[in-house]
Amino acid sequence: MPELAEVERARRAWDPGRGRRVEEVFARGDKRIFRALDIASLVRGLLGQRLCDAEAHGKQLMFRFGAQSFLGVHLGMSGELRTAAAVHVPERHDHLVLRLAGLSLVLRDPRLFGRVTFGYGRPPEFWRTRPPAITSSEFRPGLVRDVCRRRRASPIKAILLDQSVFPGVGNWMADEILWRARIHPRRAGGDLDEAEVRRLWREVRAVARGALRWIAEQGVDPPATWLFQHRWTDGGTCPRSGRRLVRETIGGRTTCWSPGRQRDPGRPRDGDS
């Protein structure tokens, strides 16, 4: 599920626990979401501390407990945050449950592609060195130009998934961005001209803002004018051209685009395949 806006929505899911102290920590420490994390110090660092702050950055989440304890969560492919009753009995895929006064904070992740990190005294390294948010004014066109130059042989679809430049952009957002910018997902980064780089930069921001508005703030899917509504299954049509959408694997991920609107680099006259 989780890209930029879904992660922002997850950030808010634990809000009911704000200001309350952790009374008990349940963790399935053998699960890979904890990687090399020392569960004993996680428990020690959280017990008795109040949930004070929750921040999202790209696909990363950081929850601060007390002044010193920083709990990082990456939801991977199937992670979810929710609250449950204080007496909640962890279900099969509930790998971390924090019992506070009156409710429990639950991290569920069936596929176990998520990751939990913990920092005491200061946030973990990745959080301190995170790249500019794509919604911030520091996210400038030059960053897009640089990564396209550096990864000049990679398809632009794969480049957009680079979290060190486009934090929060995932598979559906990348397709949405390219569709709006009228750039074929298989175009090589080094092949984009200055105007295309500029369009890409602009649409990264537009899709990020729109996704946050619909998904995180209003809690609904983006409207039918977005590719989002049409891309998931075979047989969809482009909401702008009315033509049949194409789905293929690019950069190892299912990719959907609108032929004609996004011209195929191998077929300069007609993008239909």
Add this chain to the structure above:
DNA sequence: GGAGATGTTTCAAG
């Protein structure tokens, strides 16, 4: 039963 899934990491090859 098989394929595929909104993600990252690792590793071998160029």
Add this chain to the structure above:
DNA sequence: GCTTGAAACATCTC
């Protein structure tokens, strides 16, 4: 040394 693409991770759903 850098870049690239494929495989691996674990489970569920269609």
